[in-house]
Amino acid sequence: MESSNDTLKVLMASLQRLLKEKVGPQAGEIDRTDTFPRDIWRAFGEIGVMGVAVPEEYGGLGLGFDKLCLVTREIARVSGSCAAMAFSPLFGIYLLLHGGASEAQRRAWLPKLASGEEMWSFCLTEAHAGSDAMAMKTTTTARSGAFEVNGVKQFISFAGEATKYIVVSRLPQVEAAGKPVGIVLIDANAPGLRIGKRDEKMGNRGIPSAEVIMEGVRIPRERVFGLDGGARELFGIIVRRERIALASWAVGVAMGAFEYALNHTKIRQQFGRPIFEFQAVQMILAEMFIGISSAIGLIDKACACLGRDEEYGEIYGSAAKALACEVVVEVTGKAMELLGGYGYMKEYPLERMVRDARGFPVMAGTGEIQKWNVARNLRHDRYRF
Ligand SMILES: Cc1cc2nc3c(=O)[nH]c(=O)nc-3n(C[C@H](O)[C@H](O)[C@H](O)COP(=O)(O)OP(=O)(O)OC[C@H]3O[C@@H](n4cnc5c(N)ncnc54)[C@H](O)[C@@H]3O)c2cc1C
Structure with a gap:
């Protein structure tokens, strides 16, 4: 075995x-x-x-x-x-x-x-509900023996390619219990679901992003998760993992940029020696390395808490996401500068990495929202070093 x-x-x-x-x-x-x-x-x-x-x-x-x-x-x-x-x-x-x-x-x-x-796509964001996701308007209502979903989600990754859409929506049926969230699963070819405006993105290109429009989409009861009021908790389980995995994704881009730049500084000669030999360049590389390694450490800590220590672990997921996204922007920017003019040219991968990096602080909850979440946990002493 x-x-x-x-x-x-x-x-x-x-x-x-x-x-x-x-x-x-x-x-x-x-x-x-x-x-x-x-x-x-x-x-x-x-x-x-x-x-x-x-x-x-x-x-x-x-x-x-x-x-x-x-x-x-x-x-x-x-x-x-x-x-x-x-x-x-x-x-x-x-x-x-x-x-x-x-x-x-x-x-x-x-x-x-x-x-x-x-391939399943996750649909949370709406035009007027981004960071304030719970201000969403998409609603799933019980109607003649089934459920009907109406609403418009935007900036949805994989829209148009996905075979199913996981849609976070209001669920009036459980709203009385103060837990208004439901999560529903809709087939891409369900009548009433269509893809709207496709986004032209700065980075992360090749992965489609678009509006997902639902007008009277009928789904059976077994496609509605959270009818017992448990969807809020489920939502927490999913987004806690989303943040950590996204941090890891961001760190990967930072690593790629760092390695490319490190290699370049060892080959590129100016003033008769590799530019790596200049202490100012070494300091930049050292800072990049420290940032990446710190983010990896936080991600590992956040992963270790999942499942067995979720209550104390949440703070690390948000901290990891916030740090990794600052690191990737910083590191890709520095890496581009270390390549000089080559870094600015599309012939080299650094300018793509710089553009890709810019999406991370926005996706899966912005840096401010992650830090707010860190503070929310601190208020209740939900942390352990
Ligand atoms: C490349 C990419 C892929 C994406 N993929 C998906 C996807 O697959 N599915 C999906 O559902 N969504 C997706 N999104 C959307 C993303 O999750 C949202 O863009 C994000 O949650 C921010 O929402 P917003 O754009 O409405 O910004 P807003 O919420 O309007 O925020 C604007 C600014 O205000 C700040 N702000 C807002 N509230 C506060 C506060 N209380 N305190 C301090 N600052 C605050 C924010 O930090 C930000 O700087 C994607 C976005 C991008 C860029």
Whole structure:
């Protein structure tokens, strides 16, 4: 029997090969053309990238959430956009594992998420409900024996490519209990669901982003999670993982930029020596390294708290997300400067990394919201060093 260490080794070897032979060479083109690379999605599916955190009994590799973060980070070193493919399955996986899904639903869908046959998109943001997500207007109401969803979500990653949409909505049926959230699962081809305006993004290109419009979309009761009032808790479980994985994704981009710049400083000669030899350059590289390593440490701490110490762990997830997103902006900017004029030219990957970096502080809750969440936990002494 293979141990999880062996499984991870095999996965990482296949992944490194794929990154070298396919993802790396295509990364610039994906960015330039802003086209979703289905061939890479399929190749990731074949080696198990999307099934890293899916338990083995449901067709995944069963390596756990921390390895989902690791794999996301490794891909991000080469292509920030392609790392979204390793990151995105977490929404479906934790919805099904923790969301009161039936065993039949888990057996039906988790293997498909693991293989990449299905791709699920997470729909929370609305035009007037971003940081204040609970101001959302999308509503799921009981109507003649089923449920009906109405609303418009925006900035939705993978919109148009996804096979299902996980939609966070108001659920008036449980609103009386003070827990107004429901999470519903809608097929991409459900009547009444359509994709609206597609966004032209600065970075993270190749991963589509668009409005998801729902007008009278009918879904059966078993596609509504949280009818017992538990969706708020489920929402917490999902977004806590989202923040940490996103931090890891951001750190991967920072690592890629750092390594590219470090290598350049050792080769690039000015004033008769490699620019690495100048102490001012060394200080910059040292600061970049310290930032990246600190963020990795916080991510590891946040991962370690998940599941067994969630109450105390939440603060670390938000702290990790806030730090990693500052680090990636700082490090990619510095890396670009260390390349001089080359860093500014599209022929080199640094300017793409700088643009990719800018999305991280916004996605999955801004830096201010994460720090607010840190403070909220501090108010109740929910931390442990
Ligand atoms: C590349 C990308 C991919 C995305 N993918 C998805 C996706 O797949 N699904 C999805 O649902 N959403 C997605 N989003 C949306 C993202 O989650 C939101 O953009 C984000 O939550 C911020 O919301 P907003 O844009 O409305 O900004 P706002 O909430 O309007 O914030 C604007 C500014 O005000 C600040 N601010 C707001 N409230 C406070 C406060 N109380 N205290 C201090 N400062 C505050 C913010 O920090 C920010 O600086 C994506 C966004 C991007 C950029």
